[in-house]
Amino acid sequence: MSYLLRGMAANGGIRVVAADTTRIVEEIRLMHDASATATAALGRSLTAGILLSHILLKNHQDRISLRFLGDGPIGNVVVDAGLDGNIRAYANNPSIELPLREDGKLDVGSAIGKGELEIIRSHAPKGDEYRSSVSIVSGEVAEDVAQFLAQSEQIASAVLLGVRFKANSTEIMTSAGIILQAMPDADSAALDLLEANVKAFGQLSNKLKTQSLLEVINELCWGLEFELFTKDALPLQFKCRCSDEKALDAIAYFSPSERQELIDQDNGAEVVCHWCNTKRWITAEQIESISKNEIRCPDCDALWYREGQNTMIQANERCACGRKVILPN
Ligand SMILES: [Zn+2]
Numbered sequence: 001m002s003y004l005l006r007g008m009a010a011n012g013g014i015r016v017v018a019a020d021t022t023r024i025v026e027e028i029r030l031m032h033d034a035s036a037t038a039t040a041a042l043g044r045s046l047t048a049g050i051l052l053s054h055i056l057l058k059n060h061q062d063r064i065s066l067r068f069l070g071d072g073p074i075g076n077v078v079v080d081a082g083l084d085g086n087i088r089a090y091a092n093n094p095s096i097e098l099p100l101r102e103d104g105k106l107d108v109g110s111a112i113g114k115g116e117l118e119i120i121r122s123h124a125p126k127g128d129e130y131r132s133s134v135s136i137v138s139g140e141v142a143e144d145v146a147q148f149l150a151q152s153e154q155i156a157s158a159v160l161l162g163v164r165f166k167a168n169s170t171e172i173m174t175s176a177g178i179i180l181q182a183m184p185d186a187d188s189a190a191l192d193l194l195e196a197n198v199k200a201f202g203q204l205s206n207k208l209k210t211q212s213l214l215e216v217i218n219e220l221c222w223g224l225e226f227e228l229f230t231k232d233a234l235p236l237q238f239k240c241r242c243s244d245e246k247a248l249d250a251i252a253y254f255s256p257s258e259r260q261e262l263i264d265q266d267n268g269a270e271v272v273c274h275w276c277n278t279k280r281w282i283t284a285e286q287i288e289s290i291s292k293n294e295i296r297c298p299d300c301d302a303l304w305y306r307e308g309q310n311t312m313i314q315a316n317e318r319c320a321c322g323r324k325v326i327l328p329n
């Protein structure tokens with residue numbers, strides 16, 4: 001089972017959030033048939049996403065979307081995580097593979113490339129989104145997340161992320177992450193000790209070969225009296241929110257003539273969820289039902305209104321083509 005641990009050290013001066021995401025990352029690897037480099041990028045990013053949700057969110061229903069929008073061959077890497085422990089993630093090109101770096105490690109930084117790391121907090125059910133972003137530092141994920149916390153949130157932190165594969169295998173052995181966050185009232189001697197501990201620590205995925213996640217936290221917090229708050233670890237799971245209804249919504253974004261083409265050519269359409277790769281067949285009848293619930297501009301075909309959605313364009317406004325919008329009540 002994948003799980004999350006939370007606690008404090010140094011008398012409340014240091015917050016610790018840690019997650020073992022081995023099972024979820026293996027599940028995603030198989031789901032997307034992801035290469036080793038893409039799996040490492042996805043694993044580090046999704047572990048960071050779930051850890052950040054515990055640092056930045058307060059309400060149980062709120063969610064975080066973490067997005068690496070880089071110019072590397074993997075395309076965008078996107079994670080959706082919340083305090084309910086439900087996580088999902090995808091990359092645009094999960095099958096790309098790159099040569100190993102000179103030090104023999106997977107080249108996640110080149111896969112992601114240069115660009116932006118964007119974090120969106122969405123407040124459920126209909127609250128405003130809050131977006132913030134920083135430039136990608138290295139694309140190695142941990143460094144980028146630490147930079148985001150420092151620049152955008154004024155939070156000093158140490159971020160450790162590690163994905164390790166079984167020897168001579170594409171299967172995941174461990175995937176885990178830890179964020180140690182300095183609280184505003186932290187004692188400076190405690191922070192100095194933490195910094196020294198982190199420097200001496202080495203690589204997370206190496207440590208996890210012989211130690212449990214809790215033992216690793218205690219080593220990082222040596223001399224700082226770590227106190228575990230989650231006596232029962234919080235379970236984490238991959239969970240997608242796709243549905244037949246959302247698949248139909250996706251087709252509704254096509255124009256009526258494009259939808260007619262889907263009906264004429266294939267008598268329906270296949271919709272693939274980019275999060276979980278589930279394929280759904282939408283029948284011709286379902287596609288035809290869309291037009292009963294929408295109103296379009298008679299001149300230019302622009303969508304004015306769709307049932308179940310917030311008003312897209314108000315009555316008496318001008319359509320993009322210039323025609324005055326008239327909506328029935
Ligand atoms: Zn899905």
Ligand SMILES: [Zn+2]
Binds near residue numbers: 298300
């Ligand atoms: Zn129009």
